[in-house]
Each structure stands twice: as structure tokens, then as C-alpha cells.
Amino acid sequence: EADIYQTPRYLVIGTGKKITLECSQTMGHDKMYWYQQDPGMELHLIHYSYGVNSTEKGDLSSESTVSRIRTEHFPLTLESARPSHTSQYLCASKNPNTEAFFGQGTRLTVV
Amino acid sequence: QKEVEQNSGPLSVPEGAIASLNCTYSDRGSQSFFWYRQYSGKSPELIMSIYSNGDKEDGRFTAQLNKASQYVSLLIRDSQPSDSATYLCAVLGSSNTGKLIFGQGTTLQVKP
Numbered sequence: 462e463a464d465i466y467q468t469p470r471y472l473v474i475g476t477g478k479k480i481t482l483e484c485s486q487t488m489g490h491d492k493m494y495w496y497q498q499d500p501g502m503e504l505h506l507i508h509y510s511y512g513v514n515s516t517e518k519g520d521l522s523s524e525s526t527v528s529r530i531r532t533e534h535f536p537l538t539l540e541s542a543r544p545s546h547t548s549q550y551l552c553a554s555k556n557p558n559t560e561a562f563f564g565q566g567t568r569l570t571v572v
Numbered sequence: 573q574k575e576v577e578q579n580s581g582p583l584s585v586p587e588g589a590i591a592s593l594n595c596t597y598s599d600r601g602s603q604s605f606f607w608y609r610q611y612s613g614k615s616p617e618l619i620m621s622i623y624s625n626g627d628k629e630d631g632r633f634t635a636q637l638n639k640a641s642q643y644v645s646l647l648i649r650d651s652q653p654s655d656s657a658t659y660l661c662a663v664l665g666s667s668n669t670g671k672l673i674f675g676q677g678t679t680l681q682v683k684p
């Protein structure tokens with residue numbers, strides 16, 4: 462069983478609020494990822510990190526930001542949530558010789 | 573052109589048949605390839621990883637890689653209704669940053 466955790470699992474929040482989605486892993490993996498996925502649609506890479514203090518934007522433009530101050534922690538922040546941000550957000554981590562392990566996801570609804 | 577492409581399907585096969593899922597990728601320097609299965613509302617879970625040309629078998633699953641053609645496939649033998657899910661192909665980019673890109677997924681329906 463993968464040791465990667467996302468909180469909260471579900472979040473309903475009003476427009477304009479600042480939110481932070483948490484992702485933590487206890488496997489010591491260098492690489493971590495955030496994907497956005499609408500129901501029945503594909504996974505879009507929005508941010509990734511290849512180590513502490515190293516982050517990159519993914520292929521899908523996103524208004525969110527990330528930080529990687531500690532190896533085990535990769536939070537995603539939305540400064541001002543909008544209904545268009547409603548989606549599922551999946552966090553994953555991997556090492557060079559392993560597959561990517563996924564957290565259970567955060568289902569975000571902005572009303 | 574998408575970095576990783578799959579036929580979105582749905583692919584429908586009868587129970588007991590072989591299901592064949594295909595994926596192409598654009599980064600010629602990619603070295604690591606993965607097949608994930610995703611049930612509706614759940615996170616992706618790994619089925620197979622493959623790193624070198626040829627076939628890799630694990631139970632009812634066989635992954636095939638052809639780097640010259642930039643093509644990776646997954647065969648599922650003796651398909652079961654419980655195999656009905658979306659199958660995602662993932663490719664690790666050639667840069668040192670470890671960019672991991674997923675295809676759009678192929679929906680497989682196994683009919684009893």
C-alpha cells in the first residue's frame with residue numbers, strides 16, 4: 462500500500478476563498494506531481510517537482526501554485542477559488558526506479 | 573500533437589477474449605513506460621511497468637514496447653467483467669526533471 466496522503470478528500474468552498482490542498486508522502490520520493498482530472502476525462506499534469514525547492518509547471522495552464530520546502534510535502538494553493546476550478550486533484554510521487562503512487566485525491570467544488 | 577496518445581474507445585470485448593490497448597508517444601528519449609487502471613471515481617493503480625524493448629508478462633497482462641516505433645501496448649488475456657475500467661498509458665519524459673505524462677485513457681468494457 463502506497464504511503465501518500467491527500468487532505469481533504471472533499472472540499473466545498475465559496476468563490477474567492479483561498480485554499481490549500483495538502484499532499485504528503487512517507488516514501489522519501491524525490492519526484493511529486495499534481496494532476497487535475499474532470500469526471501470521465503483525462504489526467505492533466507499541472508505541476509511537478511523533482512526535489513526540494515524545484516518545481517515546474519505542467520502542460521495544463523493552472524492558476525494554482527505549489528511549493529516543495531520538504532521532500533515529503535507538496536501542497537497546492539489557489540489564491541482565489543472560482544467555479545472553473547471545480548475538479549478532482551490527484552497527487553502522486555515516485556523515485557527514479559519506481560512507478561508513480563497516487564493519493565486518493567481531493568474532490569474540489571467551488572460554489 | 574499530444575505527447576502521449578491513446579484511442580479513447582470504448583473498446584468492447586466479450587468475456588474470455590483478448591483485449592489489446594495501444595499507446596504512442598512523441599518523446600523519442602523516453603525510457604520508462606507504465607500502464608495504469610482507473611475505476612470510476614478512484615485513483616489510478618499500476619498494472620505494469622516496462623523499460624526495455626520487447627514483451628513483459630505478468631499473469632494475464634502483457635506489456636509490449638517498441639521504442640523505434642514509439643509504441644507501447646497492453647494485452648489482457650481471458651478478459652473478465654472486473655477488467656472493465658479506463659486504462660491509462662504513462663510515459664516518463666527524457667529530461668532529468670521526471671515529467672510524467674498520461675494519455676487520455678482507453679475505456680474497456682468486458683461483456684459477460
